Amino acid sequence: MEDDDFKESQPKKMCTEHSSPDAGVSTSIEDDSLSTNEIDRQKAAIKIAKIWEDQIAPWSHYFIAKVYGTSITYGDIYSLKKNSWVTDKIMDAYLELVANREMANGIKIKHMLVTTTNNILNGEYVPARNDKNILMSTEFIIGAYHQSGSHWDLLIIEPLNGRIIFLNPMGETDFQMRTVPLRWKKFIEQLLLQFPADAAVIDKEWNLEVPTHSKQQDGSSCGIYCLMFADKYLARTSLHITPAESNQKRKSIARSLMMFEGYMEGCCPCCGYHTNPVAEPLVKCITCCKFFHKKSHCVGENVDQLNLTEFTCALDRV
Template identity: 25%
Template sequence: MIFEELHSSPIGGHTGIVMKVWAANISGQVEAVVGPYKLYDSSFYSLQGTEWLSDEVIDAYLHLVIEKQQNHVHQLCAVVASSLFSGQFRCLKKMKFPIEDIWLCPVNVGAHWILVIIIMPEKTLLLIDPMGNEGSYERKILRNWRNFLKLRRCDEQTAQWQLQTLKHNQQMDSSSCGVLVLNFAEQYLLTGTISHVQTTSEAVSSARMKIACTLRCRGNAEEYCVVCSMLENDPNKSMIEMVQYTYSHSDRQSVVPLPHHVGTRKAFDDLFLSFYFLRRRSKKTSPTPAAGSRSS
């Protein structure tokens, strides 16, 4: 029944594409771009079967969930949220403090996803552990949040902050925590409760496909090269401009691959030869070291 509803939905048409991605070998190709997040074939693979969801899948789906909301909701990416609630504040000193009333914070603790929802006006943290072991994290989560506020000098009355939990169905396996965190976040923003989120094997499998189809449907990766996963070069640029761009960046030891997506094989061969002769010309015109001098 759940899968039938998915196939009849607007995103159901992407199930075939998702299945093909899952069946193919991982190549590192960009399959979707959602907001600032690139999703590779390996990202979609993490949504298959009993795989653990990757950071970029968590971040990209929450980005889409928040886009639907008219309320002021802020998303802390998985890396930042995990650093904050583990007490690693060094990388957060220059972080611009969000002004939104609600923050969604996916936190990874020991290869397990939990969710922290911050409600700023109420000075409340909502802690949700899919396994139902919120008590194992309560003190650490609240302590690190108060310490973070003191560090940023954002709230002088940190003692007023409290932590609460929400009633929910518990995770029934060892791999669906990421899927449930996304479902909990989405359902909370829609209804303010998460008690109706199903955690059965069928529900989780359906949710995995729904997340994959949603990301594939909403994420446009057409402008990205299928080989190097970078944005395609501007078609208005001449071949020599592309060579000079690649050459100038290679001198800075930047990892900028040759723009192999310029069209035909002959175009690539011409580009490679142009790059080769530019290198030779540079070596010939470079000054010769004075006699007796030593290179460093």
């Protein structure tokens, strides 16, 4: 699906103008006939293009957007470039975006973080108190699994039907076909031990299903295929994907996530935490006018030790 599918869940406007990594490139959009949303999309596309042009980015650790609690860095956006491996932050942010879109349409769905999905499918997860209602009245649970060898798989659980959907963009192995249902059932057994009163909901027959799907044809598109599988499965459409669609989806995902840039306003671009000019010392970048915490890990030891009130951040030194 294209990023038009996320209009309802996007912020109304992006953050205030920030200088481009290439100061010589204009980011102004002057067509009065365009809507605010269309202008924001054009600004996002320009920023993405500039991020993807840089080979080594000293500012790649700077945060650029915050998507439902997941902070995205310039480096994360760079990972969406063609032939690059997608980061766990991109996987979590986009699946959370998908979940919120589905919830807006009345679908009861939950997103599991990569860390949670990994622990469950590795047989290492111990249910916590907040897991009590994880399966209650839930139609879908979605999560990305980062298997050994830096490869992404997709896990979709349908609690009401006892379905375990597992999708490996390179093709499911015999080992996965055996272990995925066993690891999920182990998790269910742990839930039963901790929350026996919920047995009527979670104690059921669970079956693994693997729908027919396309296989990736390169060594770097597994994450993109998983995110597209999530979109297509929830839309009940074919899981057929072409390389051209995969490459186009990279751009679509980047634009969708960049539309949340406004949620970084009032946050330090380096650490991602909120800045409070009344309660803590801050340092202002003289170029982009953003405020950073006056700490060595945010502005560098020189700025911190010299007691400067202004400096030029790494983003504006390139």
